[in-house]
Amino acid sequence: MPLLEARNVVMRFGGVTAVAGVSFDVEAGQICGLIGPNGAGKTTLFNVVSGIYRPSGGEVRFAGQTITRMPRHRMATLGIGRTFQNLALFRSMTVRGNVIAGAHSGGRSGFLANALSLPSARAEGAAAAERTGELLSLLSLAPLADMRVADLPFGVQKRVEMARALACRPKLLLLDEPAGGLNHAEVDELAELLEQVRAGFDVTILLVEHHMGLVMRVSDKVVALNFGRKIADGPPDEVRASPEVLRAYLGDGQCAEAVHAA
Amino acid sequence: MEGVCGKPPIRPNPADASQPARGAAIRLRRYLPPVASLAAILAPLWLLEGFHLFQLTVAVIMALAVLGLNIVTGYSGQISLGHGAFFAIGAYVTAALMSHAGWSFWATLPPSAALCGIVGYGVGLPALRLGGLYLALVTFSLAVAVPQLLKHRSLEAWTGGVQGLFLSKPEPPPWLPLDPDQHMYLLAVLVAGCCFWLTSNLVCSRIGLALMAIRDHPVAAEASGMDIAALKTRAFAVSAMITGVAGALSAVTIEYVAPDSFGLPLSITLFVGMVVGGVASVLGPVFGGLFVLFVPSIAESISRATPGVVYGVILIVFLVGMPDGIAGLIRRAAQRIGWSAEDRTT
Ligand SMILES: Nc1ncnc2c1ncn2[C@@H]1O[C@H](COP(=O)(O)OP(=O)(O)OP(=O)(O)O)[C@@H](O)[C@H]1O
Numbered sequence: 031m032p033l034l035e036a037r038n039v040v041m042r043f044g045g046v047t048a049v050a051g052v053s054f055d056v057e058a059g060q061i062c063g064l065i066g067p068n069g070a071g072k073t074t075l076f077n078v079v080s081g082i083y084r085p086s087g088g089e090v091r092f093a094g095q096t097i098t099r100m101p102r103h104r105m106a107t108l109g110i111g112r113t114f115q116n117l118a119l120f121r122s123m124t125v126r127g128n129v130i131a132g133a134h135s136g137g138r139s140g141f142l143a144n145a146l147s148l149p150s151a152r153a154e155g156a157a158a159a160e161r162t163g164e165l166l167s168l169l170s171l172a173p174l175a176d177m178r179v180a181d182l183p184f185g186v187q188k189r190v191e192m193a194r195a196l197a198c199r200p201k202l203l204l205l206d207e208p209a210g211g212l213n214h215a216e217v218d219e220l221a222e223l224l225e226q227v228r229a230g231f232d233v234t235i236l237l238v239e240h241h242m243g244l245v246m247r248v249s250d251k252v253v254a255l256n257f258g259r260k261i262a263d264g265p266p267d268e269v270r271a272s273p274e275v276l277r278a279y280l281g282d283g284q285c286a287e288a289v290h291a292a
Numbered sequence: 293m294e295g296v297c298g299k300p301p302i303r304p305n306p307a308d309a310s311q312p313a314r315g316a317a318i319r320l321r322r323y324l325p326p327v328a329s330l331a332a333i334l335a336p337l338w339l340l341e342g343f344h345l346f347q348l349t350v351a352v353i354m355a356l357a358v359l360g361l362n363i364v365t366g367y368s369g370q371i372s373l374g375h376g377a378f379f380a381i382g383a384y385v386t387a388a389l390m391s392h393a394g395w396s397f398w399a400t401l402p403p404s405a406a407l408c409g410i411v412g413y414g415v416g417l418p419a420l421r422l423g424g425l426y427l428a429l430v431t432f433s434l435a436v437a438v439p440q441l442l443k444h445r446s447l448e449a450w451t452g453g454v455q456g457l458f459l460s461k462p463e464p465p466p467w468l469p470l471d472p473d474q475h476m477y478l479l480a481v482l483v484a485g486c487c488f489w490l491t492s493n494l495v496c497s498r499i500g501l502a503l504m505a506i507r508d509h510p511v512a513a514e515a516s517g518m519d520i521a522a523l524k525t526r527a528f529a530v531s532a533m534i535t536g537v538a539g540a541l542s543a544v545t546i547e548y549v550a551p552d553s554f555g556l557p558l559s560i561t562l563f564v565g566m567v568v569g570g571v572a573s574v575l576g577p578v579f580g581g582l583f584v585l586f587v588p589s590i591a592e593s594i595s596r597a598t599p600g601v602v603y604g605v606i607l608i609v610f611l612v613g614m615p616d617g618i619a620g621l622i623r624r625a626a627q628r629i630g631w632s633a634e635d636r637t638t
């Protein structure tokens with residue numbers, strides 16, 4: 031059974047159909063790339079999969095369970111973590127605070143237990159702090175732990191988001207353009223990091239990315255969208271060579287070059 | 293949670309590793325602030341008398357009320373212009389139970405806090421749908437409505453109507469060599485101290501982080517597993533409880549409750565105290581309480597004719613000089629001299 035199954039997902043905003051009946055599977059342990067020109071519907075599909083949008087039609091199953099009608103805050107508990115295309119950090123908080131907040135779904139203690147600082151609440155706090163410490167060193171954020179995120183450069187903020195997403199111990203990690211705004215060297219580091227994360231945390235990754243080099247390098251399979259429809263689905267080489275995909279990118283010179291260069 | 297709130301572990305500085313005085317310096321850093329604060333809290337018992345001690349007691353109570361407001365507005369980002377209403381409910385429950393039913397002060401605290409919690413939860417529910425300015429207006433109308441409800445005829449048997457209710461301070465126990473004013477100060481400090489301790493635990497915990505996360509970015513907070521509705525309504529309830537307990541303390545300290553002392557000006561005063569002291573800070577409300585109690589009388593002594601203008605000028609000077617409140621200033625000063633401020637959240 032695939033870990034993630036999207037079935038005929040449709041998402042309309044008023045008259046705009048951003049996703050028009052997309053189905054695909056992601057097997058446990060895979061890194062699946064999701065590509066497509068600007069406005070293809072990738073982020074919208076992501077928001078449906080992570081429960082932020084209720085789809086206008088179709089459904090999404092995670093580990094066999096239909097998640098499309100569940101409350102949004104249940105997703106992290108189920109094991110779906112995500113990052114955002116445009117940073118969505120808790121800006122007034124430190125790096126460490128952000129990552130600990132990401133571990134929220136790992137705790138159960140409420141207002142009373144925490145106000146009284148009961149041992150159960152303290153133990154949860156300590157576990158979250160320990161997890162956070164590990165993630166901070168994995169993502170080379172440890173020296174910046176006590177800085178306010180708003181004061182840090184863009185690339186660092188992206189890593190903080192990744193650490194925060196990993197803090198909920200996800201089985202499925204959704205990354206929306208993690209390479210956006212990064213330079214060459216940083217993209218190389220990111221590719222290594224993704225491999226490391228997949229192996230080290232036993233996590234499945236769904237990756238939206240415009241950086242074709244990165245997608246083709248790390249993905250086990252690639253799904254391509256255009257105008258809200260799936261136009262290709264398969265191993266990276268096949269998808270890259272698919273005439274539909276080439277045509278989708280042709281109008282967009284920069285992307286077409288990127289496809290050829292990759 | 294070490295390092296999230298508060299004291300990042302004090303690491304020995306390799307540069308002075310050879311100095312024998314190092315251990316003493318670390319101990320000084322660790323113990324001086326709490327010992328000094330304790331001394332500062334207890335000294336007025338002997339240094340101040342009568343009216344001045346009474347005023348300070350009221351300042352402690354205001355600090356507690358501001359602390360309540362800070363949970364909901366500072367930490368969870370829901371603007372309340374109506375916390376005077378919770379203060380009023382707390383004061384009236386205590387006053388009514390003491391003067392009609394002869395309860396002791398301590399016994400009235402749980403029902404007083406509970407009723408405030410329930411009403412706070414009730415206000416928190418519409419707050420979920422109403423963002424920012426609309427919520428401010430709803431709480432504003434609460435502040436306007438409550439004094440009138442307290443005067444209403446159908447409640448007069450309990451509230452004393454326009455006249456209000458008289459009650460008396462709890463007597464100091466015979467083994468305590470304190471006069472009633474000193475005893476009341478001690479009581480207020482004790483109750484407020486407990487509430488400050490509970491609140492500082494809360495805001496440093498996963499719950500406090502979640503409240504701030506929701507305030508900063510609700511979508512990302514939900515994606516991190518935070519149940520916004522549950523957290524916001526509970527924050528409202530806890531906040532109302534704390535401000536209500538402050539109201540209960542004020543009823544016994546002033547020995548009198550009257551509907552018009554709990555109007556809109558009180559709510560605004562609490563808001564001013566929160567901003568001046570420091571938004572989203574546990575230490576801030578202490579300074580906020582002192583400010584709202586003493587600065588108006590200082591203004592009065594500077595100009596008898598236009599105390600409002602002087603107060604306004606002082607307020608502006610404070611806000612311009614300390615944009616993140618008095619607590620923010622102290623925090624930065626403490627960081628500069630290398631002491632960790634106890635109040636640094638997240
Ligand atoms: N909340 C919304 N309301 C209305 N239209 C929307 C909304 N979100 C997305 N759209 C529209 O849906 C389409 C798909 O947008 P989406 O953000 O999913 O694209 P994308 O593939 O992520 O693009 P990009 O590569 O630029 O991030 C676009 O035409 C966009 O204008």
Ligand SMILES: [Mg+2]
Nearest residue numbers: 072073074115
């Ligand atoms: Mg997008």
